[in-house]
Amino acid sequence: MIRNLSRIIQPLMQVHANLLNPSFVLQQQLRTTFILKRKWPVPLHKNGLSPKRLRSKHYVYELVKDTNIEKKPDxxxxxxxxxxxxxxxxxxxxxxxxxxxxxxxxxxxxxxxxxxxxxxFKDYVNVETQIKHSSPYAQMTAEHLSRITLSVVMNKENPWTLQKWHIRSSFRKCGYTVPDEAITIPDKPVKGPDMNLEDKEFYVTITINNLEKANVRCRIHHWSTEVSNRIPYVSNFWLESTGPVFLEDAPTLDAMPRKTLKES
Amino acid sequence: MFQLIKSSFISPLICGLNNSLLQSVAVTPIAVRNYAARKGTRERKRKAKVKVTVEKVGFIPHNQRDKEKFLLNRPKRKFDDSLKSLPVDNVYVQKYYKWRVYPFAEAVECHRETHHPDMYNRPNANLQVTIELNMEAEKKTRFVDNFTRIASMPHKFDHGEDRSIVAFAKSEEMQKEAKAAGADLVGGVELIKDIQNGRVSLQDFQFIIAHPNILPELVSVRGLMKRRFPNPKTGTLDVDLPSLINKFLYGVNYSAVKDEYEKDFGIIETVIGTLNMDTKHLEENLASLIKDIYTMKPKRDGPFISRCLLLSPPSREKLKVDYSLYIDCDSKEKVESVSDEEEDEKEVAANA
Structure with a gap:
């Protein structure tokens, strides 16, 4: 009889090979599936006898996994x-x-x-928004830079004329990496020490990756090597506008966004 | 309403009934033990009674309560930016990316810029170095002890400390050399006798160094020197006295301090020169310091130094430099060679 059975099954198996593939049969819904485990395992039944009756304890389950709250793949x-x-x-x-x-x-x-x-999407170009961006972060950096007020600390005793490297090192001190070639300083020279310029604002233009441009508000602060000559620190100095170095810059500076206390 | 009153009237009645019932029950004999329990049982039960002693907890100041909770929420001092990516633009906000590693010369140049007469006007400010250490020892639960050492500086600068040295040597030539090198007091057997007599006090000197040939005589004053007795481990016993004196006079004194709670975090803060020194000289000084620190490295895998920062007050800017250039990192090479071998094996397996 077994031989006969195998004769019948074999062609069937060839046709429905998938049926014997466990992954095909056990295909389950993945989302909202709870995987449970019996707390009290059901005993094996004797050979040739009917299975034992399930007791109420056999319906006590423990949660193994809740697929609904699992982290989904990227x-x-x-x-x-x-x-x-x-x-x-x-x-x-x-x-x-x-x-x-x-x-x-x-x-x-x-x-x-x-x-x-x-x-x-092999060589897709979006016609509507065809603004070129040099990198995914350049625009964000430009927006970030246009909000800040950069403090340019200059000496109170020694004469100086503002140069690119003053701006570069001021940026570095505040945690921004800006190379010399990205900086454009005002055409008119800014000379000091001049207490009329103290806390006055001007702007420099930063060009990110030779493409994105951002104006950065800078403020001159005089610093003395002598402790007693130093100007007292004003907390949250960036909150208030204190007037421009060059009067013609005033409209540009006013138009630039300013950090608020909540943001900082 | 009426019902409520009624029930309140009836309830004492029922209670009375119950009491009489209880009394009638009490009359019926129940099993009561009129004899004493066994002697052994009494003893055992007395012993089993545990005395409950309430320990008095003294007043704990409010700011010291929940110390564990405080420690749990304490920010970690170990710095890790390995999850951040490297910058791609030429202009970027530093805090969103991995720390930039400056070449030594560039880092010094940056500090010189901020200390330029146009800005801070401190061209001869000290160049400080902050070195963060991984204080884990051979086992994860063991930690390297705090240590204080003197690293020799190939290029001298004013470290602002007064250091006095007494040197012991047998031959007169040696003594002359030591005197010329800058030892405050130099002597041989006579000096040892003076110390024994009490004419010279060792308390006046910070460092005691000696040539090995006088060691047998020096043993007689061991009790006076105690832990300062010259020995090669602390580097106070050497054949070359002048270089030893040079190290103790002009070397830089540094100490590694572990964090009170974060035991695997250590920090060294010291000076390696001034900004107006030659850049190469400064670099050699740093190299010497880092080599000296690495002599304290525990015998385990992985780096001892986790971060090396250059700073120069009054500027608060900290610039990261690569310390591994100044040590021959055999451990790194080993790791690489091992991984190479593994890859080779994989390839072989793939081919098979």
């Missing part, structure tokens, strides 16, 4: 337009699932990086 997406801090249109990015769904897929800023989409 998404591979292709951007359809420039996204700040991520990349240009047509670029492949890997982002967190929630951010990817809510901030990129829903607003239509990106599509899934499926083989078809990869083929489709």
């Amino acid at each position: 998404l591979n997406l292709i951007l359809t337009q420039y996204v700040e801090g991520l990349g240009n249109a047509g670029e492949k990015v890997t982002v967190g699932a929630t951010y990817g769904y809510n901030k990129l897929l829903l607003p239509g800023l990106a599509v899934y990086a499926s083989p078809e989409n990869i083929e489709k």
